Amino acid sequence: MRFSTRTRYGLRFLLRLAAQPPGSLLQLGQVAREERISPGYLEQIVRALKPLGILKAVRGTGGGYALARPASEINMEDVFLHLEGEIAPVRCLTTKKPCTHEGQCSTRAFWQALDRHMREFLRHCTLQEMSEQCNNTPGAASARAGGQRPIPGGSSYVELH
Amino acid sequence: MRFSTRTRYGLRFLLRLAAQPPGSLLQLGQVAREERISPGYLEQIVRALKPLGILKAVRGTGGGYALARPASEINMEDVFLHLEGEIAPVRCLTTKKPCTHEGQCSTRAFWQALDRHMREFLRHCTLQEMSEQCNNTPGAASARAGGQRPIPGGSSYVELH
């Protein structure tokens, strides 16, 4: 029942954007360095987030990303849906037909209730709230990050929250 | 974020037990037939449930399973913990050290809140409630199940809720 790195890394990216002064751009490469996530992988993740429409991207030199909407209007249900693909705890909740089991499915009601519960929690949780909740200073880590030497031969990335 | 078949099939097994008249035994093979789950696989799942102590097993001819405690005293948090291994949405919530990230982790508080939320829902959901919630008649399906001919060569099991 673990969430994938896609969701976790995507969240971190969004939190960086939310912590940014409005109007400014944040580059993907910089976030990848600071969060110690593979840049290529983070690109994929950010791309999955694009259809939601919460990102504003500027291409070319000096480009980067910014939030297209205020953080208070971005809820976690939407974000999770795009990053994780789906939230439902069992597959047949999302694929129309109520599974080919004869008669009524004994556990369906339970899974539906659990699904509703999760979604409600996520829907009422905004990026704004998350950003306020975490009282870390993004600048502190990045200041030291410059001194990091990449270990040649072999990925140095470690799974994070 | 899907739950595995272990948890889903395990739940179905427990629901069968809960629907059984108290004092009687239910055989694993029979449940497997009626629920169309591989008997061998269901055995593994039931075994994972044993350490919880909610099952009473009788070996030998005429043996079977029964609930060792009333269904009203069996909550889903315990059941899920044993079937799924862990519930936590991210790994570092269960492995002591708060991940090697420099400074405070920006998303940790959120994952903890989500974890608490899920657990609370599951803890307050008892097998009794689930059993009452599902108004299907387990006997109806099993009556017809006798006529099933197993398809030779190739598993005929299909994933269920």
Add this chain to the structure above:
DNA sequence: ACAAATCCTAGCAAAGTGCTATGTTTTCTG
């Protein structure tokens, strides 16, 4: 003794996850 049930271990095919590699396109800068 035999059969019927629960117990137990190892292994394996398929799917999913996490990431790398290799580009293409856009845009700013010298």
Add this chain to the structure above:
DNA sequence: CAGAAAACATAGCACTTTGCTAGGATTTGT
């Protein structure tokens, strides 16, 4: 206008997890 820096895009691959099978050992009723 050349080049660099950024976002955009696709394919593939090693590793892990999942879902199940095979084959047996042990216990107990008839």
